[in-house]
Amino acid sequence: MKPPMTSKPKGLSGFPEWLPEQQLVFECFVRLIEDQFRLYGFTPLETRSVEPLEVLLAKGATDKELYTVSRLADGSDAKAPDLGLHFDLTVPFARYVVQNRGHLTFPFRRYQIQKSWRGERPQEGRYREFHQADADVVADGELPLCHDSEMVVLLAETLTKLPIFPVTLHVSNRNVLLGFYTALGIADPAAVLRVVDKFDKIGRERVGALLGELGLDQKQIERCLFLAEVRGRSPDVLGSIEAAVPKCELLERGLAECRQLLRDIEGVAEDAVVLNFRIARGLDYYTGIIFEGLMHGFETFGAVCSGGRYDRLAAEFGADLPGVGISIGLTRLLGLLFGKGALAASRKTPTTVLVALDSAAVYPEAFRTAQRLRARGIASEVFDAPLKYSKQIRYAEQKGIPFVWFLKGQSSGGHEVRDIRNGVQEPASPEAWEPPRADRDVTVSRTGG
Amino acid sequence: MKPPMTSKPKGLSGFPEWLPEQQLVFECFVRLIEDQFRLYGFTPLETRSVEPLEVLLAKGATDKELYTVSRLADGSDAKAPDLGLHFDLTVPFARYVVQNRGHLTFPFRRYQIQKSWRGERPQEGRYREFHQADADVVADGELPLCHDSEMVVLLAETLTKLPIFPVTLHVSNRNVLLGFYTALGIADPAAVLRVVDKFDKIGRERVGALLGELGLDQKQIERCLFLAEVRGRSPDVLGSIEAAVPKCELLERGLAECRQLLRDIEGVAEDAVVLNFRIARGLDYYTGIIFEGLMHGFETFGAVCSGGRYDRLAAEFGADLPGVGISIGLTRLLGLLFGKGALAASRKTPTTVLVALDSAAVYPEAFRTAQRLRARGIASEVFDAPLKYSKQIRYAEQKGIPFVWFLKGQSSGGHEVRDIRNGVQEPASPEAWEPPRADRDVTVSRTGG
Numbered sequence: 016m017k018p019p020m021t022s023k024p025k026g027l028s029g030f031p032e033w034l035p036e037q038q039l040v041f042e043c044f045v046r047l048i049e050d051q052f053r054l055y056g057f058t059p060l061e062t063r064s065v066e067p068l069e070v071l072l073a074k075g076a077t078d079k080e081l082y083t084v085s086r087l088a089d090g091s092d093a094k095a096p097d098l099g100l101h102f103d104l105t106v107p108f109a110r111y112v113v114q115n116r117g118h119l120t121f122p123f124r125r126y127q128i129q130k131s132w133r134g135e136r137p138q139e140g141r142y143r144e145f146h147q148a149d150a151d152v153v154a155d156g157e158l159p160l161c162h163d164s165e166m167v168v169l170l171a172e173t174l175t176k177l178p179i180f181p182v183t184l185h186v187s188n189r190n191v192l193l194g195f196y197t198a199l200g201i202a203d204p205a206a207v208l209r210v211v212d213k214f215d216k217i218g219r220e221r222v223g224a225l226l227g228e229l230g231l232d233q234k235q236i237e238r239c240l241f242l243a244e245v246r247g248r249s250p251d252v253l254g255s256i257e258a259a260v261p262k263c264e265l266l267e268r269g270l271a272e273c274r275q276l277l278r279d280i281e282g283v284a285e286d287a288v289v290l291n292f293r294i295a296r297g298l299d300y301y302t303g304i305i306f307e308g309l310m311h312g313f314e315t316f317g318a319v320c321s322g323g324r325y326d327r328l329a330a331e332f333g334a335d336l337p338g339v340g341i342s343i344g345l346t347r348l349l350g351l352l353f354g355k356g357a358l359a360a361s362r363k364t365p366t367t368v369l370v371a372l373d374s375a376a377v378y379p380e381a382f383r384t385a386q387r388l389r390a391r392g393i394a395s396e397v398f399d400a401p402l403k404y405s406k407q408i409r410y411a412e413q414k415g416i417p418f419v420w421f422l423k424g425q426s427s428g429g430h431e432v433r434d435i436r437n438g439v440q441e442p443a444s445p446e447a448w449e450p451p452r453a454d455r456d457v458t459v460s461r462t463g464g
Numbered sequence: 465m466k467p468p469m470t471s472k473p474k475g476l477s478g479f480p481e482w483l484p485e486q487q488l489v490f491e492c493f494v495r496l497i498e499d500q501f502r503l504y505g506f507t508p509l510e511t512r513s514v515e516p517l518e519v520l521l522a523k524g525a526t527d528k529e530l531y532t533v534s535r536l537a538d539g540s541d542a543k544a545p546d547l548g549l550h551f552d553l554t555v556p557f558a559r560y561v562v563q564n565r566g567h568l569t570f571p572f573r574r575y576q577i578q579k580s581w582r583g584e585r586p587q588e589g590r591y592r593e594f595h596q597a598d599a600d601v602v603a604d605g606e607l608p609l610c611h612d613s614e615m616v617v618l619l620a621e622t623l624t625k626l627p628i629f630p631v632t633l634h635v636s637n638r639n640v641l642l643g644f645y646t647a648l649g650i651a652d653p654a655a656v657l658r659v660v661d662k663f664d665k666i667g668r669e670r671v672g673a674l675l676g677e678l679g680l681d682q683k684q685i686e687r688c689l690f691l692a693e694v695r696g697r698s699p700d701v702l703g704s705i706e707a708a709v710p711k712c713e714l715l716e717r718g719l720a721e722c723r724q725l726l727r728d729i730e731g732v733a734e735d736a737v738v739l740n741f742r743i744a745r746g747l748d749y750y751t752g753i754i755f756e757g758l759m760h761g762f763e764t765f766g767a768v769c770s771g772g773r774y775d776r777l778a779a780e781f782g783a784d785l786p787g788v789g790i791s792i793g794l795t796r797l798l799g800l801l802f803g804k805g806a807l808a809a810s811r812k813t814p815t816t817v818l819v820a821l822d823s824a825a826v827y828p829e830a831f832r833t834a835q836r837l838r839a840r841g842i843a844s845e846v847f848d849a850p851l852k853y854s855k856q857i858r859y860a861e862q863k864g865i866p867f868v869w870f871l872k873g874q875s876s877g878g879h880e881v882r883d884i885r886n887g888v889q890e891p892a893s894p895e896a897w898e899p900p901r902a903d904r905d906v907t908v909s910r911t912g913g
Contacts, residue, residue, distance in 0.1 A: 024563045030513075030514065031512075033563055035507045035572075035574065038508050038510060041508075041510070042508045054842075054843050054844070055844075055845070056813055056843055056845035059484075059487050059488065059490075060482070062486060063480075064479075066474065080535055080537045081535070083535075087530040087532050088530075089565050111481060112471070113472070114473045120485075120862040124845070134536070144512055159849055161846070162848060165831065279827065364505055365507060379728060382614065392503070394503050394505055396573070397610070399607075400608055407821040413569040
């Protein structure tokens with residue numbers, strides 16, 4: 016054996032790891048999201064963690080900091096590393112779809128809950144290793160707009176299933192934005208888009224000033240600010256946009272897309288979806304609807320989820336494959352809520368019952384008792400040493416295990432089970448006893464905040 | 465947009481990715497394993513993917529090929545990379561436990577289903593990126609032997625829950641092996657252990673010859689071969705081992721550990737556990753019971769799962785923390801079974817019902833119908849274009865979706881649902897219709913082999 020290392024092991028900035036009671040919350044979120052995605056017919060997918068560096072660099076790696084991966088055995092004098100860890104789940108998904116095109120049935124609906132890596136400077140809500148939960152549908156040919164509507168509903172509904180604060184989805188449309196700016200006679204609409212995207216961060220006045228620096232005149236600036244400030248969920252909003260500028264084909268197309276969305280989702284998620292043309296999404300691959308979700312009370316932390324339509328995602332691979340997708344920033348969301356102490360698991364373990372041990376000799380009976388409970392779906396542990404009951408109960412308390420099982424109860428002399436939260440103890444049989452429904456599994460709840 | 469890349473995207477050797485119907489099998493395995501681990505009170509854990517290189521190198525990286533990770537932005541002239549991807553789940557777990565010692569309750573039981581990476585040459589059953597499903601219990605102090613017994617039962621039981629071929633757990637004990645060799649007067653028992661470990665690969669004669677090369681005399685060789693060939697699940701096996709050599713404290717200890725195991729698991733997993741002292745496990749951190757599982761019909765491919773007791777896992781971090789753990793080679797297991805076409809998902813999607821579309825105008829009604837089915841836990845999709853019914857049904861067939869829902873049925877004029885496997889179509893209400901239980905979710909079954 017080697018001598019002990021000098022330094023105590025410690026965390027790595029930007030690479031979060033959760034405590035058991037937090038990880039139970041994480042797993043609960045993952046199952047809720049998976050179940051929801053599956054209800055909508057999305058099939059699970061997991062891609063490898065690495066992609067050829069050229070693929071990652073071709074896909075916006077200018078603003079992401081890539082991690083490269085090399086075999087240590089290749090030595091430091093070997094050729095430059097040619098693999099990198101993916102920085103999102105969309106690039107590997109596009110590559111996977113093109114690669115397996117002949118084996119997939121389109122429209123292809125998949126979800127993917129996986130880690131990505133970015134070498135950015137870690138800060139609150141920004142990690143170097145993080146989980147995202149994505150769902151996308153892609154077509155090999157045309158992808159009707161009804162998918163866009165469905166994705167908005169799926170995302171809104173999924174968020175209501177999670178024990179978090181309400182999230183409002185702010186929905187915008189690239190064609191409305193670019194068409195509106197074009198109709199105003201602006202030469203570089205994309206530049207305006209990048210400025211407007213900062214509205215919530217820098218405010219109205221600064222946006223106006225920056226637009227002036229781009230060469231826009233006062234009237235153009237006012238109209239751009241009008242578009243950035245209009246908000247609502249009524250078709251009237253779209254009418255007021257149409258009336259504000261000269262006719263423009265791209266704008267008409269964008270407004271028609273918005274009208275179809277409003278029609279499709281009528282009566283659904285009324286409070287959770289709002290049109291907001293301040294949303295522009297910096298990433299350049301969106302080509303239609305775009306949206307992001309802000310959590311009530313956490314608006315200043317930015318989006319906890321996002322999504323949109325892209326028509327040319329796999330263009331680098333020589334295929335068009337239009338799609339629309341959503342993404343929930345799982346690590347970001349949990350990091351924010353854990354940071355505020357706003358989420359709690361009901362206990363630190365899946366265990367519902369701790370079988371107490373009187374003496375080492377009765378271990379086989381204690382083990383068989385646990386096995387009978389497990390066979391009935393009741394998570395159980397056996398205490399591993401015949402210590403005083405008070406010490407065994409203390410272990411259960413520390414882990415939040417609600418019930419302790421005794422092979423020789425004080426009153427009946429037979430099996431008894433005690434709810435250690437209230438001290439009530441009663442005779443029980445491992446074949447028949449049922450814990451209250453709420454104690455069967457760990458539950459997660461939102462706490463204050 | 466950049467021009468298309470010259471090469472079609474392709475797979476990376478050693479980095480497996482599954483097709484949707486295979487990934488559904490993977491997810492099914494993960495849920496079955498998780499549910500089983502949770503029933504035994506193991507709590508989920510996920511560690512970061514990277515560890516300081518010095519930690520990985522201190523832990524047997526001589527025989528594993530490490531992947532290093534560096535920020536591309538650091539440039540090629542920067543200092544040597546100091547992070548690597550973990551090559552198993554045990555090293556990061558040991559580091560996590562020492563790091564979070566003050567926040568954990570011991571004995572600490574955790575499971576971890578995660579990827580690891582090894583830069584070895586890819587071959588059948590050996591991958592560069594692979595999933596393992598581990599469960600371990602560690603103590604901060606002493607860890608009673610009953611945990612060893614429970615882990616064997618947990619592993620045996622978990623394997624019976626998976627739709628695979630039967631797996632036999634071959635159980636050995638490091639103290640029996642080393643004690644037996646010591647009792648024979650062999651100077652370097654560890655060298656014998658490494659030779660015996662190859663028994664199934666190279667055969668009896670070659671093992672005998674190699675032991676001769678180590679300097680063992682004929683009688684020592686015969687006894688070593690006897691130990692390697694004894695097998696069974698009766699205490700008599702242990703008696704015959706004891707009788708074959710002079711008394712030795714280490715051997716006595718190992719045999720006592722085996723006896724306790726046999727007593728603890730009496731009547732459990734009778735066909736699935738056998739003593740086999742040919743099992744030695746090359747990895748050096750085991751200090752008591754060791755075991756590996758061979759799948760019937762796939763014995764020559766080596767172990768699909770393994771485990772054992774370790775008393776000094778966290779020694780490098782200055783902590784002893786004895787533990788016992790199990791590991792299921794998930795990617796390896798699935799790779800073998802997929803390779804033989806021995807596993808099948810009932811369909812390629814979670815979807816149970818495809819709602820057909822008559823015309824674009826009825827999309828809102830079709831969508832609301834799907835929403836009603838989803839609200840009742842029935843996974844549904846809406847077809848996205850008003851094509852001929854035959855084309856819509858063809859899509860369902862290709863994905864294996866069993867039911868197609870019509871808003872205007874031929875006979876009733878109202879909602880009807882057709883089982884496309886037998887063509888039976890009948891009136892149905894989205895509030896009341898129930899699919900057969902077996903069609904509610906994807907099922908996975910073993911096929912021939």
